[in-house]
Amino acid sequence: MNSNSPQPDEQSGHKPNNTALKLVIAAVAMFGFGFALVPLYDIFCEITGINGKTGGPVERVEQWVDTSRTITVQFITTNNAGMPWEFEALQEEVEMHPGAWTQVKFWALNPTENDMVGQAVPSVSPSEAAEHVQKTECFCFDQQTLKAGEGREMPLIFSLSPEIPSHVKKVTMSYTLFDAGAFAK
Amino acid sequence: MTTATASHDNHDDHGHHGPAKGIMRWVLTTNHKDIGTMYLWFSLTMLFIGGTMALIIRSELFQPGMQLIEPEFFNQMTTMHGLIMVFGAIMPAFVGLANWMVPLMIGAPDMALPRMNNWSFWILPFAFGMLLFTLFTEAGAPNFGWTFYAPLSTTYAPSSVTYFIFGVHMMGISSIMGAINIIVTILNLRAPGMTLMKMPLFVWTWFITAYLLVAVMPVLAGVVTMMLMDIHYGTAFFDAAGGGDPVLFQHVFWFFGHPEVYIMILPAFGIVSQIIPTFARKPLFGYASMVYATSSIAFLSFIVWAHHMFTVGLPLQTELFFMYATMLIAIPTGVKVFNWVSTMFRGSMTFETPMLFALAFVVLFTIGGFSGLMLSIAPADFQYHDTYFVVAHFHYVLVPGALFGIIAGVYYWLPKWTGHYINENLGKFHFWMSFIGVNVTFFPMHFIGLAGMPRRIPDYALQFADFNAIATVGAFIFGFSQLIFLFVLIKTIRGGEKATDQVWEGAEGLEWTIPSPAPYHTFAEPPHVK
């Protein structure tokens, strides 16, 4: 700033350069904050279980089984746009007691002439049930690679924690399958 | 004041009298009045370009069926129209008005950072040149809506998205620099005696707006940077296949987006708060409550963003939180409307052109506020979302809101800038044509929206035909009326009845103590404010 610049106002005593510098720092910090929203969002969703996101894998612990309640768990599979695999749950639904461990199976087949990588993304509804879904094994934890024409049974081992709210009678676990070729590890 | 000119030796001797000659005056200028003028002309150019796009959209929608343009081009038009109006017309017009008026209103010789000021402006033509240039490329312009939701704007975007991203970066930098300049000017260059609570409301609303800009434009830059990385560097911020989340995009975008809509209205609140007392010949009712209401609106604007996302599958508690927080904004907004009306109550009012636009602002903006309240009711929004009802809402707050505010300000201060009064008959003609046009265009959109017509669709079912035809007629009336505006501007610049220094009988404030037209350099000696 050259010597002819407007002089700082005596009564406020601010210096233009200091104020400007602080504001530039604030702008840069807000740019960083935008990126910080990404992990914050995931943490927030995981803690609150909103957005139907499930965590995992967890250690299998033998826990108290609440035999007085039975919850119906339904399985839904969806292919994301353009994903050519056959993808289905081998059982439509299971009945289970909170606390008990269950294994279910899904089936995927790559009917194309290319080797492909898929990634299933889980979602639980109602979302308040999401934090009570405990998975020790899920095909959704990893990418699935299928050679051309290859098919595979994929397991899911999980339980619902006994703390699941008592008004929850039915839980839907939905899996959407994406072509993850671009993100193959 | 010779801050900038002093640094270019050859200009030194001009600095004290007036502007340099020729094109280089405009390229190198650091004078707040020159830069303000350039911002305003730029914004008017963008208004006409964006307006032409709107008329293309409305022409296609005049009748059901596809008659004039391809659906792909229709999508490019809605996208570009939104981007150009928001970032190219409304925002730069406010910055232009701030450049002209903030120093004059606080008794400062210029903006505090004049060379940065020059940069903030000159970035803009390049940003928008780049954006507009994509229309002529083979891939076509961006077509994913002004809200550019991922993955539509990443996985499925035309290749021009990269130009779009750089364009957004550039205009973001321009806005941030402009905002910093305004804050620094207000904090440091006020004339002795001009305490914060004596500042005119236009200065106050811009002061608060500038903080909003510094807070959220970087978040916008962040979100487009994430898109850039998803598209070109294999990250997966918004791609579920790679572990990302498309809903995250909407959260980050609207964290910017909602404060952004207030960035586009707060300065207009300020302008109207200057004009109404002048023509009611009474001081503004509730000055302090205006300042506090503006601050509360700015604060609340950070905690309501998910009212744009009621239908994405938010949990119940979240829906309720955002619903009530949004409704809360109606309170400070109501305070403002109440104060404007009370200012007029028992005033000796006259109805010159700026006052007419300001009055229309108060009435029509309030209609937009009410439709906003309807949209804030989460369960009702499931019906309204993504229909023409939303289009009606935001056009009521943006066209007779933000844009009328700008036009009112231009008519109000034009005699000070040019030294000439406008031709009142032409001004009133412009007003009435705009007023009729705007309502004929946007009011029917409430009805077709409630009846279920989706937005951003080039074709529609037969039952929406009549109201769409009416809206198109209104749009042409409104659009062509703006040529009257252009005509009045040029005519007033070239001549007209000589304006007095005070210009308007009831006008008060430092900007009315200097000669009309305002000399190239003002307040080299700071005035004393009692």
Ligand code: HEM
């Ligand atoms: C009383 C104050 C307001 C309330 C309660 C309100 C509420 C809302 C709500 C709930 C929506 C989302 C509708 C939907 O997508 O389903 C919305 C959209 C919108 N509002 Fe407002 N609003 C208010 C004032 C404003 C103002 C002052 C502006 C700008 C000057 C504005 C600009 C917009 C825009 C641009 C959109 C649509 C964005 C898009 O999806 O393209 N609103 N408003």
Ligand SMILES: [Cu+2]
């Ligand atoms: Cu909003």
